[in-house]
Amino acid sequence: GAGVSQSPSNKVTEKGKDVELRCDPISGHTALYWYRQRLGQGLEFLIYFQGNSAPDKSGLPSDRFSAERTGESVSTLTIQRTQQEDSAVYLCASSLVIGGEQYFGPGTRLTVT
Amino acid sequence: GENVEQHPSTLSVQEGDSAVIKCTYSDSASNYFPWYKQELGKRPQLIIDIRSNVGEKKDQRIAVTLNKTAKHFSLHITETQPEDSAVYFCAATPSNYQLIWGAGTKLIIKP
Numbered sequence A: 001g002a003g004v005s006q007s008p009s010n011k012v013t014e015k016g017k018d019v020e021l022r023c024d025p026i027s028g029h030t031a032l033y034w035y036r037q038r039l040g041q042g043l044e045f046l047i048y049f050q051g052n053s054a055p056d057k058s059g060l061p062s063d064r065f066s067a068e069r070t071g072e073s074v075s076t077l078t079i080q081r082t083q084q085e086d087s088a089v090y091l092c093a094s095s096l097v098i099g100g101e102q103y104f105g106p107g108t109r110l111t112v113t
Numbered sequence B: 001g002e003n004v005e006q007h008p009s010t011l012s013v014q015e016g017d018s019a020v021i022k023c024t025y026s027d028s029a030s031n032y033f034p035w036y037k038q039e040l041g042k043r044p045q046l047i048i049d050i051r052s053n054v055g056e057k058k059d060q061r062i063a064v065t066l067n068k069t070a071k072h073f074s075l076h077i078t079e080t081q082p083e084d085s086a087v088y089f090c091a092a093t094p095s096n097y098q099l100i101w102g103a104g105t106k107l108i109i110k111p
Helices: none
Strands: A005-007 A010-013 A019-024 A031-037 A044-050 A065-069 A075-079 A088-095 A108-112 B004-007 B010-014 B019-025 B032-038 B045-051 B056-059 B062-067 B072-077 B086-092 B105-110
Touching: A005 A088, A010 A019, A019 A088, A019 A108, A031 A075, A044 A065, A044 A075, A075 A088, B004 B086, B010 B019, B019 B086, B019 B105, B032 B062, B045 B056, B045 B062, B072 B086
Parallel strands: A010 A108, B010 B105
Antiparallel strands: A005 A019, A019 A075, A031 A044, A031 A088, A065 A075, A088 A108, B004 B019, B019 B072, B032 B045, B032 B086, B056 B062, B062 B072, B086 B105
16 A cells, blocks of 8 residues: 655755645554654654644744644644754654554655755 | 663674664653664664563564663664665654654664
8 A cells, every 4th residue: 555655855945934744644544743854863753643632742843833634634744934954854654553663754855045 | 751762873894794783761661662774865664673572573684682671672683784784763662652762873884
């Protein structure tokens, strides 16, 4: 079956603009995660969704970052007033249940100029 | 909450030798310990995992060991090959909670 997909694969934006990143999880996966990975660095947790429970937003670095997910489908990560330090690869992952094996998407490479 | 520490940050080994990467965790309730491999420019993928009811698990050239008393677990790669070059991440989690990730180990296989 289809894996996790993300769009766009690459995004170049000017400082101060808003961007929206999209993640399509594997069908039936109740949990969805967003990570940020700066060049040569580890996985920085941003937010996760589990079914209809309130999302865990504890990793969001500032109020410029927000994410939504409707039910167990698509999720969007929005970054408002982008800054150069937001440049990174944004990875989405999904798992059948929380704490289970995570399947990652190919990521969106964001470059803020 | 859970905290996972991973060492070393970089490991360079001669092709054919063994590589060992170690992680420690803080939450004694953690019961699931996966290892992910991320090749350059690619997404992380699960390579092996272990649950707290076993002490060791093997899959061909890779193995994971778990010491619950000391709260540490290790990834062992034997007979290393060039394609083993990658960044490896460990993680830990108690039931019904998200994975807590280590910082990653860059493994370099020298020809």
